[in-house]
Amino acid sequence: MLSDVPVAIISDGADGCTFASSSFEVSVSSQPVTLWDTVGFGQSDAGIVSDSDAISQLYKLIRSLSDGVSLLMFVLRAPRIMSSDSYNWKIFQGVICQWRVPIVIVITGLEELEDRNRWWWDNEQRFRKDSIFPAGFACVTATRGKKQKRGEGHVFDEEYEESREAIRELIISKSLPLPWQVPPADWFKTIIITTPKYERFWFWLRSGIWRPDKQEVAGEAVERLITLCGMSYSDAKELADHLRG
Numbered sequence: 001m002l003s004d005v006p007v008a009i010i011s012d013g014a015d016g017c018t019f020a021s022s023s024f025e026v027s028v029s030s031q032p033v034t035l036w037d038t039v040g041f042g043q044s045d046a047g048i049v050s051d052s053d054a055i056s057q058l059y060k061l062i063r064s065l066s067d068g069v070s071l072l073m074f075v076l077r078a079p080r081i082m083s084s085d086s087y088n089w090k091i092f093q094g095v096i097c098q099w100r101v102p103i104v105i106v107i108t109g110l111e112e113l114e115d116r117n118r119w120w121w122d123n124e125q126r127f128r129k130d131s132i133f134p135a136g137f138a139c140v141t142a143t144r145g146k147k148q149k150r151g152e153g154h155v156f157d158e159e160y161e162e163s164r165e166a167i168r169e170l171i172i173s174k175s176l177p178l179p180w181q182v183p184p185a186d187w188f189k190t191i192i193i194t195t196p197k198y199e200r201f202w203f204w205l206r207s208g209i210w211r212p213d214k215q216e217v218a219g220e221a222v223e224r225l226i227t228l229c230g231m232s233y234s235d236a237k238e239l240a241d242h243l244r245g
Contacts, residue, residue, distance in 0.1 A: 021061050028168050036061065055088065056242035059096050059182075068179030071171060072103040074134070078110055078119055086130035090229040091239070100180045102135035104170050108142040111156050116140065116163075136174045138166040 021038045038061065039054040062069050072092060076085060093103055105127075110116045116139035127133075140163030145155035154160075225236035 052242045068181040070175040070179045104136040105134040107139045
């Protein structure tokens with residue numbers, strides 16, 4: 001949307017179309033900006049990219065950016081708000097970016113609404129309930145729609161241009177003046193701690209012996225994902241394994 005020529009692959013099919021991150025150079029208010037189109041979340045049902053893989057890829061991407069990160073843009077399609085959206089938001093805001101990088105929300109799929117921003121005000125409490133507090137939002141029309149049957153142009157040209165301007169304004173107003181470089185999350189190395197477990201057995205002589213066994217205790221990585229994101233132990237361990245690897 002921000003470029004005057006097509007630069008990113010899009011799809012209206014049942015399967016996702018972004019399987020790896022790609023960068024694009026665009027101009028926003030005469031300022032050069034590097035955008036990264038990343039692997040989308042919620043594509044695991046199609047058997048393409050699991051959320052764990054998508055989060056891991058995005059984490060490794062932002063860790064590799066030598067110039068740092070100025071803004072994260074969370075794009076959702078109305079009207080559905082998935083339970084995994086809250087997980088993903090908390091992982092990036094509180095765990096990976098440590099509340100240091102602003103995150104904004106862009107809501108698409110609102111072509112038929114007369115007042116697109118009204119969708120946000122009607123649904124804001126749902127986001128707050130899921131502890132999603134964006135630095136800003138834009139409710140947009142991300143397609144020009146069908147060609148006009150009579151005359152030139154497309155059905156949603158006006159709405160599309162308004163949406164482009166809204167996203168530009170969001171980027172300019174909410175981006176960090178100095179990009180933040182994501183430090184290595186050393187605590188991801190501590191996923192599971194194996195500790196001795198002792199069980200006492202009593203014999204008829206009333207003497208006891210200690211038999212060493214093993215038990216798994218959640219390391220700091222798993223504990224953070226459980227505490228901050230409300231994830232189950234198994235989901236937290238799986239994601240921590242992905243992020244560490």
